[in-house]
Amino acid sequence: MKWNELAEQPCSIARSVAVIGDRWTLMVLRDCFLGVRRFEAFQERLGISRTIVADRLRRLVGEGVLKRVPYQDNPTRFEYGLTEKGMELHPVVMAIVHWGDRHYAGRAGPPLLHRHKACGHDFHAVQTCSECGEMVDARSVETRPGPGAAE
Amino acid sequence: MKWNELAEQPCSIARSVAVIGDRWTLMVLRDCFLGVRRFEAFQERLGISRTIVADRLRRLVGEGVLKRVPYQDNPTRFEYGLTEKGMELHPVVMAIVHWGDRHYAGRAGPPLLHRHKACGHDFHAVQTCSECGEMVDARSVETRPGPGAAE
DNA sequence: CCAGTCAGTTTATTTTCTGTACTGACCATG
DNA sequence: CATGGTCAGTACAGAAAATAAACTGACTGG
Known part of the structure; x- marks a missing residue:
C-alpha cells in the first residue's frame, strides 16, 4: 500500500492518518494549538526546512484543517489558523x-x-x-x- | 531539526511523536488494538514492505509499546502484543x-x-x-x- | 540605498522507503 | 522423501521523499 491509497481504506484511522499521520504535520498542529500562525514562526520554532513547512501547511489547508488568511496587503501576507475541523x-x-x-x-x-x-x-x-x-x-x-x- | 532530536525537545508532543508519529507506526498500532499479533498478519493487512513492518515492530518493542513474545518453539516464532504503555x-x-x-x-x-x-x-x-x-x-x-x- | 521582514521556491544532496527476492526452520501431503 | 506451504524475518538496489542552503520578490523603516 502507498500513502495515497491509505485515504481510500474503509477505516477512519487510515483516513485520518493519511491527513495528519506525519511527524512534521503533527508538530505543525501542535504549534497551531499554541497560537502560532505565520510561516516564519513555524519554520523557526520547528527548525526544519522551509520546503517542509510550505508543503505541510499546503496539505493541511487543502484538507480544510487550516485556513490561509491574508493579514496585510502590499505584499499580501498570509497566516494560518485552525478551522473548525482543525479545532476538532x-x-x-x-x-x-x-x-x-x-x-x-x-x-x-x-x-x-x-x-x-x-x-x-x-x-x-x-x-x-x-x-x-x-x-x-x-x-x-x-x-x-x-x-x-x-x- | 531532525527526527532523533525531536525526542529531546522539552515537549510531550514532540517526544510522543518521535515514537508514534509515523504513518505506518500508527497503522501498526491500529491493528494491535484490533487484535493482530503476528508479523505475517501485519504485513498482509497493511500491504506494505516487510522491511517496514520489521522496522516498526522493532522500534515499538524498543520503546516498550509492544512486547515480543514467543508463541512456539522449533522454530521459535514470536508475536507482538501491546504492553501497558501501549494500551495507554x-x-x-x-x-x-x-x-x-x-x-x-x-x-x-x-x-x-x-x-x-x-x-x-x-x-x-x-x-x-x-x-x-x-x-x-x-x-x-x-x-x-x-x-x-x-x- | 542598505538592511531587514516575510512567504515562499529552486536546486542538489542525503536519507528513507519500497518491492522483490531470498533464507532457514519447520510441517503436512502424497 | 520430494513438493509445497507457513512463518519471521534479512539483503539489496532502485524510486521517492526529506533536507539544507541559497535564492526570489515585494515590500518597510531608517
Missing part, C-alpha cells in the same frame, strides 16, 4: 500530550501545563464514553463492522 | 477514529463501531477534564510552562 483535532493532540507526559516527562515534570478555564484547574485529558460518561480504556471496548465497512 | 495509547487511537468518523465517513457511515462493554452502547470518545469531569475543547484550555519546561 484537539482531543487527538491532548491525548498525545497526556501519553507523553506520563511516559516521557523526566523527574522535572511535564514541560507544559494545561488549565481548564471552566473549572480553573490544571488537568489532563480523560477519555469517556459518549453514552454513559464513564471512563473508557482499551479493555472495555469491543469493535464490530459498521455500516460503512468494506463490501 | 488507546485514547490517542480513539480520538483519531472519532475525528475520522466525523470527517471522512461517507454517507454509508463509519466503517467500524465501538461498543462500551460497561454500558453496552455504541459510543464515541469524549474528552473530559480530569478535575471537573466536564467536556474539554480547544477553546477552553490555557497552556503555560510547567516544571519540566526548557531552562
Whole structure:
C-alpha cells in the first residue's frame, strides 16, 4: 500500500492518518494549538526546512484543517489558523500530550501545563464514553463492522 | 531539526511523536488494538514492505509499546502484543477514529463501531477534564510552562 | 540605498522507503 | 522423501521523499 491509497481504506484511522499521520504535520498542529500562525514562526520554532513547512501547511489547508488568511496587503501576507475541523483535532493532540507526559516527562515534570478555564484547574485529558460518561480504556471496548465497512 | 532530536525537545508532543508519529507506526498500532499479533498478519493487512513492518515492530518493542513474545518453539516464532504503555495509547487511537468518523465517513457511515462493554452502547470518545469531569475543547484550555519546561 | 521582514521556491544532496527476492526452520501431503 | 506451504524475518538496489542552503520578490523603516 502507498500513502495515497491509505485515504481510500474503509477505516477512519487510515483516513485520518493519511491527513495528519506525519511527524512534521503533527508538530505543525501542535504549534497551531499554541497560537502560532505565520510561516516564519513555524519554520523557526520547528527548525526544519522551509520546503517542509510550505508543503505541510499546503496539505493541511487543502484538507480544510487550516485556513490561509491574508493579514496585510502590499505584499499580501498570509497566516494560518485552525478551522473548525482543525479545532476538532484537539482531543487527538491532548491525548498525545497526556501519553507523553506520563511516559516521557523526566523527574522535572511535564514541560507544559494545561488549565481548564471552566473549572480553573490544571488537568489532563480523560477519555469517556459518549453514552454513559464513564471512563473508557482499551479493555472495555469491543469493535464490530459498521455500516460503512468494506463490501 | 531532525527526527532523533525531536525526542529531546522539552515537549510531550514532540517526544510522543518521535515514537508514534509515523504513518505506518500508527497503522501498526491500529491493528494491535484490533487484535493482530503476528508479523505475517501485519504485513498482509497493511500491504506494505516487510522491511517496514520489521522496522516498526522493532522500534515499538524498543520503546516498550509492544512486547515480543514467543508463541512456539522449533522454530521459535514470536508475536507482538501491546504492553501497558501501549494500551495507554488507546485514547490517542480513539480520538483519531472519532475525528475520522466525523470527517471522512461517507454517507454509508463509519466503517467500524465501538461498543462500551460497561454500558453496552455504541459510543464515541469524549474528552473530559480530569478535575471537573466536564467536556474539554480547544477553546477552553490555557497552556503555560510547567516544571519540566526548557531552562 | 542598505538592511531587514516575510512567504515562499529552486536546486542538489542525503536519507528513507519500497518491492522483490531470498533464507532457514519447520510441517503436512502424497 | 520430494513438493509445497507457513512463518519471521534479512539483503539489496532502485524510486521517492526529506533536507539544507541559497535564492526570489515585494515590500518597510531608517
